[in-house]
Amino acid sequence: MKKIIALLLCGLLLFGAALADEAPAGKTIIVKGEFAITAKLPEGYTLEVTKIKSGAVAGALVSEDETKPEILLGISFSEEFDDRKLNDLSEEEIQDLLAETDELFSNPQHVIQETSHGTKLIGVYEDSAELSQFDIFTLWNGYFVEVLVIGREGHPLTQDQLKMVNEVISDMWMKADDTPLAEGEDPIVILDEYHGEGAEDSWAK
Amino acid sequence: MNRKGLSLMLAAVLLAALLIPVAASAKTMYVYTKNGGELNMRESANPSSQVLVKIPFGAAVEVTSSLEDPTWTPCVYNGFSGFVMTKFLQKNKPDKKPDPQRDPTDVDLMNSIFKDMAVKDGTVVVSLAKPSGYGAMRWAPAKSARMIDKLPEGTELSVLAKGTHWYQVMSPDGRVGFIYDSFVQPQ
Numbered sequence: 001m002k003k004i005i006a007l008l009l010c011g012l013l014l015f016g017a018a019l020a021d022e023a024p025a026g027k028t029i030i031v032k033g034e035f036a037i038t039a040k041l042p043e044g045y046t047l048e049v050t051k052i053k054s055g056a057v058a059g060a061l062v063s064e065d066e067t068k069p070e071i072l073l074g075i076s077f078s079e080e081f082d083d084r085k086l087n088d089l090s091e092e093e094i095q096d097l098l099a100e101t102d103e104l105f106s107n108p109q110h111v112i113q114e115t116s117h118g119t120k121l122i123g124v125y126e127d128s129a130e131l132s133q134f135d136i137f138t139l140w141n142g143y144f145v146e147v148l149v150i151g152r153e154g155h156p157l158t159q160d161q162l163k164m165v166n167e168v169i170s171d172m173w174m175k176a177d178d179t180p181l182a183e184g185e186d187p188i189v190i191l192d193e194y195h196g197e198g199a200e201d202s203w204a205k
Numbered sequence: 206m207n208r209k210g211l212s213l214m215l216a217a218v219l220l221a222a223l224l225i226p227v228a229a230s231a232k233t234m235y236v237y238t239k240n241g242g243e244l245n246m247r248e249s250a251n252p253s254s255q256v257l258v259k260i261p262f263g264a265a266v267e268v269t270s271s272l273e274d275p276t277w278t279p280c281v282y283n284g285f286s287g288f289v290m291t292k293f294l295q296k297n298k299p300d301k302k303p304d305p306q307r308d309p310t311d312v313d314l315m316n317s318i319f320k321d322m323a324v325k326d327g328t329v330v331v332s333l334a335k336p337s338g339y340g341a342m343r344w345a346p347a348k349s350a351r352m353i354d355k356l357p358e359g360t361e362l363s364v365l366a367k368g369t370h371w372y373q374v375m376s377p378d379g380r381v382g383f384i385y386d387s388f389v390q391p392q
Contacts, residue, residue, distance in 0.1 A: 074351065079275075105348055124349045133348070153320075
């Protein structure tokens, strides 16, 4: 299983963007004064809820098709890694991060790869006969961005589903946002648009 | 005045001169936790160091350093001298204790994804089952979900929801997340 996952991710992270047949619906989440993240949603998925709470933003990509996996998006700021990226971390720091992630696993496995934009990503999963949960995360300017894929009711994830998730991540962009936030104003704005154009402060750089 | 007396007086003057800046730099700050809970004063500026005393919400502490540290502040409270986390101090005495209301959106979000989560009330206390030295609070009830806080043993957590293996909890500083049930003991 480990070898299959590693090979799959290696190929998909590098070429995932090119595999998309048509442009799917896009969404942009802006947290005013902090960041904007923009992504293309997989076909049949909607961004049902996003909520900022205690410094973290959580989003759920859901589908009415019960054969499709749940996809959770989590973004949280870390003072410890303020203004740093995964690519900036030392091997020791990465190992420390993996140790934190592995705590509850019986047999954790990791895949470290880079997107075609050069953003380093870490995949985490349990090495078992059937893969029912997969997690990919990166660190961007102090923000941990994480995509968590969970098979419905513990059902194993298929290679097509992993491919779909990697396409989402490959096309995802993130930028700093300096929009002023008025007192009492909701900091979150969700746009039905994809703003994947490059910018100097995007994680594509 | 003999030489010994003069020396003592000079020493006293010097000591006073050394103490004046410290006294001048001491300032009063007040404990403010988002859920109205107590604040731990620790022996050193480290989340795993020994808790000397639990400081009630709204209590005044005397800050003993003029240097502002964004993470830890040395201070004195009720005869104890130690360190508290800077983010739980504020200049003004808080008017009233906040009511740690649960956020229905957070509960709904996770209920829609994790069918086994059900709204609950109560309190759990971090009780370490692993040698890591803390209980890991994660942003989602999943093993690989990233950690958003490291909770020292004894931290009281308000329960918002409970699933098969996970509690959704609120920490003393108002952070909401999930903790694996082997890390906590129900109260």
